[in-house]
Amino acid sequence: MVPERLELARGYGADVTINAATEDAVAIVRDMTGGYGCDVYIENTGHPSGVTQGLQMIRKLGRFVEFSVFGSETTADWSIIGDRKELDIRGAHLGPYCYPIAIDLLTRGLATSNGIVTHGYALEEWETALAVANSLDSVKVLMRPGFRGNAA
Structure with missing residues (x-):
């Protein structure tokens, strides 16, 4: 994570920015939400670790939005998606609308x-x-x- 990009996000109004390279993003979000997890996770890193992080961070019945372009095949633990958390999975990538x-x-x-x-x-x-x-x-x-x- 580039610190200048986090600063840019704060300039655009982000209340909290997390440098996942130096901070435990999952722990921070869990702490901020009283252990609940985030309602929506938007994965836009293009790195497989972003998928894993999101699945750990998101709450039960949360929405996972995949916005990335990956350079290679990426896998996920489907037991988290369907069984344990019953997530709403969405794909999004600059549709014409x-x-x-x-x-x-x-x-x-x-x-x-x-x-x-x-x-x-x-x-x-x-x-x-x-x-x-x-x-x-x-x-x-x-x-x-x-x-x-x-x-x-």
Whole structure:
């Protein structure tokens, strides 16, 4: 976890941020909820440990939303999902219905990409853009025809 990204989350209104690399996220959430667990867990790390962590952290009858793209096959303990916790599992990954809502919110100034889109490149600079996107130096990278300058 990159500390600057946690700071960005706080800037966007997160009351609590947890660095799972240095803190026991499951214990913190259990403590915050009196041992109950979280109502909703959104997995967006793309790492198998995020799935395991979520299954441990979420409450019985909670909702698990999978938003990641994994680089390889990922397994889960289905006895937790179906038997012990009876979870509501949802898949979500930028369906076409999301774009009009996001564009509307950005257009009306009700949402911003400031701080999230950290780098911008013209399409001709795609190799550099992809290298930056794959580094920990960026949050999101914008590529656009004719783009000039940095998005940050």
